[in-house]
Amino acid sequence: MNPASLILLAFAMSTDAFAASIGRGAELSKVRFISALRIGIVFGVVEAIMPLVGWALGHVAMRFVSGVDHWIAFAMLALLGGHMIWEGLKNGGADAIKVAGVQQEDKSIWLIAVTALATSIDAMAVGITLALTDINIVVASLAIGLATTLMVTCGTLLGRAIGTVVGKWAEVLGGLILIAIGVAVLYEHLAGVVSA
Template identity: 55%
Template sequence: MNPISLVFLAFAMSTDAFAAAIGKGSSLHKPRLLEALRTGLIFGVIEAITPVVGWLLGQAASQYVEQWDHWIAFTLLVALGAHMVHAGLKADDEEEEKQSQHSFWILAVTAFATSIDALAVGVGLAFVDVNIWVAAAAIGLATMTMVTLGTMLGRALGSVVGKRAEIVGGVVLMLVGATILYEHLSAA
């Protein structure tokens, strides 16, 4: 795989994480650059690990992973998005202040949900002349960059849409999940 293709692959793998990061950033109370970098690092590490795991699974598990990856991602993202929408629709007396950061586990689950397609890509990379470690590092770095930018963009969106930013974030996550499902089902 040539370096240009690797760069395009890395950024293609990070687009759904970017969209999710916009939602995550919009649901926080004015996230700072350090929180955006933390979010980017969590997403980047998980996005770098999943193609390696897929690569290790190889051809034996490729049919199973390819048949279910879109359903797993869809379910996780819709569930997380619905939770965010529910939290955004709470009555004012129930409404809590926006958090200044998301928990590690919420970020990790979201990152995993947006990186399941990278698992399937990793399986495919097992049959291509590519250094999986370089590919995984490129994917992780691209994702870290895109998620950091997405979180900060979400900050700007959060101030525009006010207290209902969590609803926007939840809808974005559900749309990412629906898009992943649609792309896989329409390609079949």
């Protein structure tokens, strides 16, 4: 995976958390930067850990699926991207943050972590997919974590001003990017087979 694809992947993985943080910011009457940054860091750490977990699971399964790994990677990314698009269009993309259901700005770090976990399950699925590709999982996980920290911090700060509509389209865009990456993985493999 080239650096441009890695950056796109990192930001695509952060779009659901970004959508959730916009919803959170829209609920608050006043948002302080330090609170937004703290929420961003929690989301970023959780989002960085989940691809590692998925990669470990995928790496174990790799010996059983090595002949069709490119098709599995394509299918998983396409399905995950399609699901993100569906959720973005159906729910407006900001429902995940409301799982915690608390209105005050300084809610428990544990409730924030649970919400972060809920929005990072897709990162674990991508981690499984990354085990089937030629990528440095530590670099990919750090990129996903940093992108999520940045996006959630910004989303929380901007939520009051831009509302939940942007969150909806951010998740749709993230889904489209995942599908495009899946197509690129499949194309790279099939092009390699043809030229071999």
